[in-house]
Amino acid sequence: MTTPADTAAAGSRHFVPEDLPTHLQHYIGGRTVDSIGGKTFEVLDPVSNRTYATAAAGQAEDVDAAVAAAREAFLHGPWPRMKPRERARVLNRIADAVEAQESRLAELETFDTGLPITQAKGQALRAAENFRFFADLIVAQFDDAMKVPGSQINYVNRKPIGVAGLITPWNTPFMLESWKLAPALATGNTVVLKPAEFTPLSASLWARIFEDAGLPAGVFNLVNGLGEEAGDALVKHPGVPLISFTGETTTGQTIFRNAAENLKGLSMELGGKSPCIVFADADLDAAIDSALFGVFSLNGERCTAGSRILVERPVYDAFCEAYAARARAIVVGDPHDPRTEVGALVHPVHFDKVASYVELGKTEGRLLAGGGRPDHLPEGNYIAPTVFADVSPDARIFQEEIFGPVVTITPFDTDAEALELANNTRYGLAAYVWTRDLARAHTFSQNVEAGMVWLNSHNVRDLRTPFGGVKSSGLGHEGGYRSIDFYTDQQAVHITLGTVHTPKFGSIAASAANEG
Ligand code: NAD
Secondary structure, three states: OOHHHHHHHHOOOOOOOOOOOOOOOOOOOOOEOOOOOOOOOEEOOOOOOOOOEEEEEOHHEEEHHHHHHHHHHHHOOHHOOOOOHHHHHHHHHHHHHHHHHHHHHHHHHHHOOOOOOHHHHHHHHHHHHHHHHHHHHHHHHHOOOEEEOOOEEEEEEEEEEEEEEEEEEOOOOOHHHHHHHHHHHHHOEEEEEEOOOOOHHHHHHHOOOOOOOOOOOOEEEEEOHHHHHHHHHHHHHHOOEEEEEEEHHHHHHHHHHHHHHHOOOEEEEOOOEEEEEEEEOOOHHHHHHHHHHHHHHHOOOOOOOEEEEEHHOOOOOOEEEEEHHHOOOEEEEOOOOOOOOOOOOOOOOHHHHHHHHHHHHHHEEEEEOOOOOOOOOOOOOOOEEEEEEOOOOOHHHHHOOOOEEEEEEEEOHHHHHHHHHHOOOOOOEEEEEEOOOHHHHHHHHHHHHHHEEEEOOOOOOOOOOOOOOOHEOOOOOOOOOHHHHHHHHEEEEEEEEEOOOOOOOHHHHHHHHHHH
């Protein structure tokens, strides 16, 4: 007889990709280099938690060198001055190269982050799509010209800003890097990327991809390192007018303070604790599929996870029972096994954080599934998909971002109560609403405090739409033309037609004398 643990167990062999680099360097001005002072840090894989590589730990002087290379490429190189079509050709070649390396990229990403291999494969394709999308957008892009008949023509000069500092997190690292790299480069800026220190492996592929695609040296620079060292130096650098950051809300607050000195342009994609609201009239089977995928895909390490499920009372018990049964059957195991649905959390530090929330949850809610490390996986950063029901809004597991495979379920009786619960956190990234009632769906969307709402769906994105959160989930929106706006200056040029009517300052005395 098989137990649930057996059926839900994927193999626990430890797959190590071939030709794995054992040392990761910076990439500055077209060359791979170590830190000037030689400092390094260790990188672990999340299945064995053993160090598999060292990485150069960037310090202020390394960031200086990267910014100098990027500034030189911006001020004197061809990239910012190329026609959009020429830049688009390079971006499309980058997309081709990313697609061609899909398998390698996926195996490296899975090895470094613990993401299930089937989900890592999708990341490469999405990364490629980001480059194709912005290649198309800059070619099609145009700006306004405005005429005041007979007196003025006004038009907009759109210009790249300079060196963009891009700071990215460890969840789906390669794809999230592409989100920033594609629009920053498409618009003619040069960049310094600081990838997350937990997961620097896949970022090491960019240099070769960009070189082969014909991106001029110095346009793309990468500095590995810790957030408090390399990231901090980039944020404070006076030669970097823009910072695009994705990460935790508290880090975003620190960056906001540190960027104030030089009044930088900031784009902040921060944390979330998004509600998934299921009304009794919803297609419950579809809602359950989606609410499971919405929080347990990507190991639950996704900013837009629907990690607070709110369910209308008449279907609450049935929903909880069916949802928990499916959660218990989710296959947890080695990230490289194609049957695996939930892999290993990225790092032991993060594992400890998620595990501590699971223990806390046992005092704050009714445990329906999971509850800690699966029995069949004694090593590695594995946590079984964990479901807590009857969670009250003042519980910490309801309020705080856990960023792992942990979900809370809370009942509600009225639309007003559902809205109050949905808005009852400091976050406001996404919301998912399940109902067949059209008026309710649109009214709820209007009133819910979230940057993005999906009706009868989990997170499926159209790249043209604005992406970003409200409240503590972010500042500004990227996506489509909003990314173009963030990475460019819009200079207004005013041309006078005919005579300008100018008040004649300094002419009063002369005209009075003439009159006298
Ligand atoms: P994090 O804030 O710890 O780190 C993100 C990046 O910031 C890393 O590269 C880190 O080295 C750097 N950093 C840390 N301290 C810094 C400092 N003082 N100055 C400059 N850089 C610094 O976040 P994380 O743990 O890597 O990622 C998970 C978080 O990211 C979650 O909160 C998640 O919700 C959020 N996230 C948000 C989105 C979104 O679009 N809203 C997308 C993905 C992840």
